[in-house]
Amino acid sequence: MRGTICISVAGLAAGLFAFFLSGLFSPVATAVPAFARKTGLACSGCHEVWPRLNDFGQLFRDRGYRIGRDRDKPVDQDPSYWPIAMRTTVGYQWLRQTLVPTDAGPVTTQTGTFGFTGLDVFAVGTLGDNLSFLITYAPGLTGSGFQIAPTNLDSDLESAFIGFHDIAGTPFLNVRVGKHAPDLPIDEHRTITLTQGYNVYHFHPQGSSVAWEPGENQPGIELYGHSDLSRFRYSFSLVNEKGSELFSNNVISNPVVWGHLTGERLLDNGVLAAVKAGVFGSVGWHPAAALMLIPSGGGAPVAVQGTGSALKEHFRYGGEVHLRFLSVVNPLTLSGVVLGGSESRQLIAGAAQDARFLGGFVEGVWTINPRLSLIGRYEQIQTTQQGDPKAPKAAGDLRVWTAAIRHTFELTSRTEAALQLELSRVGTDAGDGTTPETFTGLIAFDFTM
Amino acid sequence: MTLWKTIILLSPSIPVALAFAQTPDPGPNEAGRGATVSVDATPTQRKTEKSPNPPRPIDHSRAERGKAVYQRFCISCHGEQGDGHGYSAQWLDPRPRDFTRAIFKCRSTPSGTLPVDADLLRTLNEGLYHTNMPSWAVLGERQLRDVIETIKTFSPRWKEEGPGDPIATTPEPADDPTSRSRGKGVWNVLACFNCHGQTGKGDGPSVPTLFDDWGFHLTPFDFTSSPHRKCGNTDKDLYRTFLTGLDGTPMPSYGESV
Numbered sequence: 001m002r003g004t005i006c007i008s009v010a011g012l013a014a015g016l017f018a019f020f021l022s023g024l025f026s027p028v029a030t031a032v033p034a035f036a037r038k039t040g041l042a043c044s045g046c047h048e049v050w051p052r053l054n055d056f057g058q059l060f061r062d063r064g065y066r067i068g069r070d071r072d073k074p075v076d077q078d079p080s081y082w083p084i085a086m087r088t089t090v091g092y093q094w095l096r097q098t099l100v101p102t103d104a105g106p107v108t109t110q111t112g113t114f115g116f117t118g119l120d121v122f123a124v125g126t127l128g129d130n131l132s133f134l135i136t137y138a139p140g141l142t143g144s145g146f147q148i149a150p151t152n153l154d155s156d157l158e159s160a161f162i163g164f165h166d167i168a169g170t171p172f173l174n175v176r177v178g179k180h181a182p183d184l185p186i187d188e189h190r191t192i193t194l195t196q197g198y199n200v201y202h203f204h205p206q207g208s209s210v211a212w213e214p215g216e217n218q219p220g221i222e223l224y225g226h227s228d229l230s231r232f233r234y235s236f237s238l239v240n241e242k243g244s245e246l247f248s249n250n251v252i253s254n255p256v257v258w259g260h261l262t263g264e265r266l267l268d269n270g271v272l273a274a275v276k277a278g279v280f281g282s283v284g285w286h287p288a289a290a291l292m293l294i295p296s297g298g299g300a301p302v303a304v305q306g307t308g309s310a311l312k313e314h315f316r317y318g319g320e321v322h323l324r325f326l327s328v329v330n331p332l333t334l335s336g337v338v339l340g341g342s343e344s345r346q347l348i349a350g351a352a353q354d355a356r357f358l359g360g361f362v363e364g365v366w367t368i369n370p371r372l373s374l375i376g377r378y379e380q381i382q383t384t385q386q387g388d389p390k391a392p393k394a395a396g397d398l399r400v401w402t403a404a405i406r407h408t409f410e411l412t413s414r415t416e417a418a419l420q421l422e423l424s425r426v427g428t429d430a431g432d433g434t435t436p437e438t439f440t441g442l443i444a445f446d447f448t449m
Numbered sequence: 450m451t452l453w454k455t456i457i458l459l460s461p462s463i464p465v466a467l468a469f470a471q472t473p474d475p476g477p478n479e480a481g482r483g484a485t486v487s488v489d490a491t492p493t494q495r496k497t498e499k500s501p502n503p504p505r506p507i508d509h510s511r512a513e514r515g516k517a518v519y520q521r522f523c524i525s526c527h528g529e530q531g532d533g534h535g536y537s538a539q540w541l542d543p544r545p546r547d548f549t550r551a552i553f554k555c556r557s558t559p560s561g562t563l564p565v566d567a568d569l570l571r572t573l574n575e576g577l578y579h580t581n582m583p584s585w586a587v588l589g590e591r592q593l594r595d596v597i598e599t600i601k602t603f604s605p606r607w608k609e610e611g612p613g614d615p616i617a618t619t620p621e622p623a624d625d626p627t628s629r630s631r632g633k634g635v636w637n638v639l640a641c642f643n644c645h646g647q648t649g650k651g652d653g654p655s656v657p658t659l660f661d662d663w664g665f666h667l668t669p670f671d672f673t674s675s676p677h678r679k680c681g682n683t684d685k686d687l688y689r690t691f692l693t694g695l696d697g698t699p700m701p702s703y704g705e706s707v
Contacts (some may be wrong), residue, residue: 040581041535042525055587056522067583070675071575078540268591329517329592370521413525413537432559 012025014213035060038081039067043416044370048331049406050416050448051190052365055264059230064132064165064174065125067278072126083125088106089117089194089420091444093146099436106434115146117194117444120158132163134180159217172225179219183235183260185278185337186322188215192375195424195440196402198361200339203381205355206396206431207348207388210314212256212284213241218242220256231264241284246288248308256284262320266328274324280339281317288312288346312344318360332366341385351387358384359398371411375404397433400424410447417447501562501610508598515599518592522585530602533663541581544665551604552662554695555680560702562613564604569597569682578677579670616692616704621684644669644699655699662697669700 035046043050046057053061066072092114099106121137136159161178165171181189188197201215212218220239226232240247241254248254262278287308292301318339323329338360345351359381366374379400386393404422422442427435480698519527526545528534533547546553555572556564573593576584585593601607627678636642644659646652659667676682680690694702 039583040526040541041583042521044535045520045525056583056585059587067576067581069578069580069583070677071579071581266589268589327514327517327592328589329521370519 028339032207035065035124036179037413038077038083040413041412042370043411049192049331049365049367049370049373050408050418052192053187053190055230059226062174062224062226062230063171064130066132066162066165073129078283083123085122085124085448086119087122087446087448088119089418089444089446090115091442093195093444094439096148097436097441098438099430100436101177113146116141116144117146118144120411122222127162129166130165132165134159134161134163136160162220162228170225171228174224174226176222176224179217180222180237181217182214182237182239182258183222183224183233183280184214185260185280185318185339186335189217192365192373192400192406193377193404193422193424194420194444194446195442196377196400197423198337199379199398199400199426200337200359200381201363203341203357203359203398205341205343205348205357205383205387206391207350208343208355209245209342209347209349210241210284210286211245212241212254212282212286212314214258214282214316216242218256218258225366233260233262235260241286244286246287246290246303247305248285248311249306250311253306253308254284254286256282258282266291270326272323272325273328274322276320276322276324278320279318280320284314284317285311286314286347288344294353304309310346312346314343314347316341330367330369333364335361335363335365337361337363345387348387352389353385355383355387356385358382361400371408373406375402375406377402392429392431394429397429398437399427406446415449417445420444422447462486476614499559502612502614504608504611507601507607511595512602515592515595515597518588518596519599523590523596526581531600536650537581541542543580543667544663545581547663550662550697551606552602552697555690556613556693556696557615557618557689558613558693559704560694560696563610565615566594566597567610567615569600570594573597575681577679578675579679616689618685618688621688639703645672645701649673659699661699667698 025196035041039045046053046060047292048054048057060067070076092112094110094112096108096110098108100109118141119139121139123135123137125133127133133394133403135157138156138158140153140155142153146199157179159179159181161176161180163176165174167173167175181187184198184199184201188201191197198215202213204210204213218237218239220237220244222235222237224233224235226234235258237256237258238252239256239258240252241256244254244395246254259278259282261277262276264274264276273327287310289308289310290303293304294301316339318337320335320337322333324333324334326332338358340356340358342354342356345354348355359379361377363377364375368374377400379398379402381398383393383395383397386395402422402424404420406418406420408418410417420442422440422444424440426438428438428441429435524535525537526533526535526537526541527548528545531548533545533549535545537566538545551563553564553568553572555577556562556568558564558568570590570593572582573596574584574586576582642653643655644651644653646669651669651671651674653669656669660670661667671677678687678690680686680695689701692702692704694704
C-alpha cells in the first residue's frame with residue numbers, strides 16, 4: 001500500500017514537472033479577455049505574465065484603455081463586444097501554523113482544503129473618445145478562502161471610476177474620479193503571487209487607529225500623467241481614508257494625499273535592458289477626538305460620525321528600483337522597494353510617542369517565456385519605534401518569503417488559464433520572544449474569461 | 450490638411466499625367482482605376498522596369514531574438530507562420546498582413562519592390578490608423594529591429610531580392626488658391642473620385658469592385674472622417690503614398706508618371 005502511494009506521488013510529481021516543462025517550449029501567448037477581444041491582441045501583448053503588466057500594457061492603461069489608432073470608441077466596436085471579464089482561482093491549499101494557542105498550550109495546526117479564492121467581475125473599457133471606466137465587482141462569498149478564514153464576506157465594488165484623458169490635449173493631464181488603486185511601486189492587484197500580497201502596503205504600527213493602506217483601493221480623485229511612452233509617470237491621489245471607523249468634520253473627511261513619481265530608461269542591451277526608479281509617499285490626517293453618544297439602549301459610548309476633530313498626521317514614504325535583465329520582452333526583473341511610515345502618537349492606543357516602521361521587499365520575476373514564470377520574494381517589516389515605549393520593540397514585525405511557479409497553459413484572445421504552484425512563509429514577531437509562523441502551499445488554477 | 454491641399458502636392462505633374470492618361474494598363478487591381486478617365490498615368494503597381502536590387506543578408510542573430518518579440522506581440526494576428534492567419538485574424542478588418550508574400554503597403558520604395566528597414570520600422574513605431582495594428586514604439590528600437598529581421602524570414606523574397614531604392618521627395622509647393630486649383634485638376638485627371646468619391650468620403654462608384662491581393666473587399670479611405678492616414682499624416686507621407694502606391698491594394702503608384 002505504502003509503495004502504491006509512493007508511486008502515485010512520484011507519478012503526480014513527474015506529471016506536474018512535465019506540465020511545467022511543457023511551458024518552456026510553448027511558442028504561443030495571449031490573455032486579458034475583454035481587452036483582447038476588443039483589440040485582437042494576445043494577453044501577452046499587455047502582460048509580461050498575466051496579470052502583471054508590461055510596458056505596452058502600462059501605456060495602454062495610462063492612456064485610458066486606448067490603443068490610439070482611431071478604433072477605441074465604443075461605437076467603433078463590433079456590436080457583440082461587451083467589456084466584461086471574470087477571474088477566479090480554484091485548487092488546493094495546505095496551511096500549517098505554529099504556536100497556535102489552545103487550552104493545552106501552543107500547538108501546530110495543519111489543514112488541507114479544496115476551494116476557491118473568490119470572484120472578480122470586471123467591466124472595463126472606454127465610454128467615449130477620451131473617457132474610460134473600470135468597475136470591479138467582488139461578490140461576498142462565504143465559501144471563499146479555501147474554506148479557512150473567508151476573506152471576502154461582503155460584496156463590494158473593489159473599483160469604480162471614470163477616467164478623463166489627455167485633458168488639454170496632453171497625456172500629462174488625466175483624471176480618474178471614483179474608487180481607484182493608488183499608483184504603487186508594484187501593483188498589488190496585478191501581483192502574480194496568490195498566497196501573499198505585499199504586506200508593507202498594509203502595515204500599521206501596533207495599536208494604530210489609522211485605516212489608510214496604499215494597497216487598498218481608495219475612493220477619491222487621481223490626477224496623473226505620463227510621457228508619450230510612459231517612461232515618465234506621475235500620480236497624485238486625494239482620497240478619503242477608506243475603512244476608517246471615525247470620519248472627521250471636514251469638507252474632505254480623513255483626507256490622504258498619495259504621490260508617486262517614476263522614471264524609466266531603456267538601455268537596449270542584452271544584459272541590462274531597462275532601469276526604472278521612483279519615489280512615493282503619502283500624508284494623511286485622522287481625527288484623534290470626537291463627540292460620543294451612549295446608545296439609548298445602553299452600552300459603550302460610540303463616536304458620532306462627522307464630529308471627528310483634532311486631526312493628526314500619518315505618513316508613508318519610500319523609493320523603488322527595478323532592473324530588467326536580458327530583455328524587455330521576456331525579462332528577469334529584480335525589484336527593490338523600501339517603504340517607511342510614521343503615525344502620530346495620538347492615533348495609537350496607549351502611545352506616548354509617535355510610532356515608526358521601516359519595511360520593504362526584494363522580488364525577482366523571471367519570465368522565461370509568456371507561458372512560464374518563476375517568482376521569488378522576500379519581505380521584511382520592522383517597527384523602529386513603538387508608540388508605547390514599554391512595548392516590545394519587535395512586536396508585530398514581519399518576515400515573509402514567497403516562491404512560485406506559474407505556467408499559463410491556455411492563451412487566446414478569449415481566455416487565459418494558468419497553473420500555479422506556490423509556497424509562502426510568514427513569521428510574525430509576537431513580542432514575547434516567539435515568532436508564530438504560517439506556511440501556505442497552493443496548487444491552483446487561475447483563470448479568466 | 451485639407452483634401453485639396455494634399456492633392457496639390459502632385460499638381461506640378463498634371464501635364465505629365467495628361468500625357469499618360471490614355472495609356473491602358475490592365476493589372477491585378479484594375480477595378481480600382483478610373484472608369485471615365487483612366488489613371489494609367491500611374492499604374493506601376495508591382496511592375497518595375499528596373500531589375501531588383503541584390504538581396505541583403507538577413508541578420509539571423511537579430512531574427513532569432515526577434516522571435517520572442519514576434520511570439521509575444523504579433524502571433525495572435527499575423528500567425529505563427531507569418532501568413533496573417535493568427536487566431537484573431539478572422540475578426541479583424543482589415544486583415545493582418547501576410548508576411549509570406551512580402552507585400553507591404555507603406556513603403557518609401559517603388560511599387561512592387563521590397564521596403565527598406567526604415568519603412569518597416571516606421572510602421573512598427575507609428576502603428577497603422579484604422580486598423581488593429583498599434584504603435585509598438587514602447588518596446589524600443591532594438592526589439593523592433595529584431596522583429597523586422599524575423600519578419601523577413603517568413604518570405605523567400607527577402608533572400609532573392611533587396612529593398613527598392615527609396616524615392617526622392619520634391620519640395621512642397623506653396624499652399625495657395627492656385628495650387629489648390631491645380632490639385633483639383635489632378636484629382637479629376639487621375640479620377641481619384643472613382644474610388645474615393647466626389648467629396649472624398651470613400652464612396653466612389655468603383656467601391657464594390659475593390660479587393661486586395663488576398664481577395665478581401667476594401668473600402669477606400671474616407672478623407673473626411675479622420676486626419677489620420679495609414680501610412681503617415683504629414684504632407685511628405687501622403688506624397689510618398691501617391692508615388693509608391695499601397696501594394697496589395699487597388700491604390701496604384703503614380704511614381705512612374707509623376
